[in-house]
Amino acid sequence: MSNNIHILLAEDEPALGQIVKESLETRDFRVTLCPDGALAKDAYEQELPDILVLDVMMPKKDGFTLAREIRQQDRDTPILFLTAKSQTADVVEGFTLGGNDYLKKPFSMEELIVRVENLLDRKKSDAKLEQIQIGGFRFDLKKQLLQYQEEEAVSLTHREAHLLFHLQNNRNQVLDRSMILKKLWNDDDFFSARSMDVFITKLRKKLKKDPDLQIVNVRGYGYKLIC
Structure with a gap:
């Protein structure tokens, strides 16, 4: 993937967030890492990333709340949730709020990258079919x-x-x-x-x-x- 692809990563576990950020950067992604949902919302509005990777359980503003707010103004930017939750109701809620994919912790970086690339490819295909x-x-x-x-x-x-x-x-x-x-x-x-x-x-x-x-x-x- 080109380093023009910008990922906004919201993850409140410092070690995990840094590992994921560095792993994505080795694949030529540009990554903005935020430790809580409030900072992630500010970063989203300032930087307009290509894709959002959001931890569900975060301080100040959880991933579901953040996704709900973003979807009020942006229906297109892909959202991938990261979560330790495994109940069906949580998965359903994530998709209902406008999430495009869901990855349960612990996960491999290879799986995360495949899912990110699939969402970006889907977005690119949709963009060819639609113009504002x-x-x-x-x-x-x-x-x-x-x-x-x-x-x-x-x-x-x-x-x-x-x-x-x-x-x-x-x-x-x-x-x-x-x-x-x-x-x-x-x-x-x-x-x-x-x-x-x-x-x-x-x-x-x-x-x-x-x-x-x-x-x-x-x-x-x-x-x-x-x-």
Whole structure:
């Protein structure tokens, strides 16, 4: 695998986490190791990894809770759970929350790598079949690019890209203003709200080439992408 593949590994056992990290790096993966679920959530939002390998039992935020939060905004990034739990109910819960695979401890590195590669291959195959289409635009969240028809793609900032992603996921529905402020700005105070208004204005300008696309302000509630 190419070292462009970025794995976010959340594991609270220091020795195991370091062993897994180093083993993956010898296979040319790039690995971010987090010792708890809260730090893993922050790392996910900042780095947008290609795949998540999450221990289920972690301090501050367990793997199931973390997966639930991530799936509210990201349906595509593969999630593989690591767990000492073996009951069927736990396995079912993991898949119900959006997990793609499940590996029980203790496990071999060879099995972990095979499972990671299978999930990445599946994601690559899915990407060939699906494109995020917003009206006449093609949108790439990971690369933060927006391309209108055959014109040259334009770059988006991190917040522009994620704001557009949430608008797209809720297209033709109202996107709750307070929710998105807390998710992207970590606060819904006056200054954060004014900042978001600026980003909405920037997105409107970038989408104006397609007259069938509109971002409208729903007073008192939020914004709606009409598509």
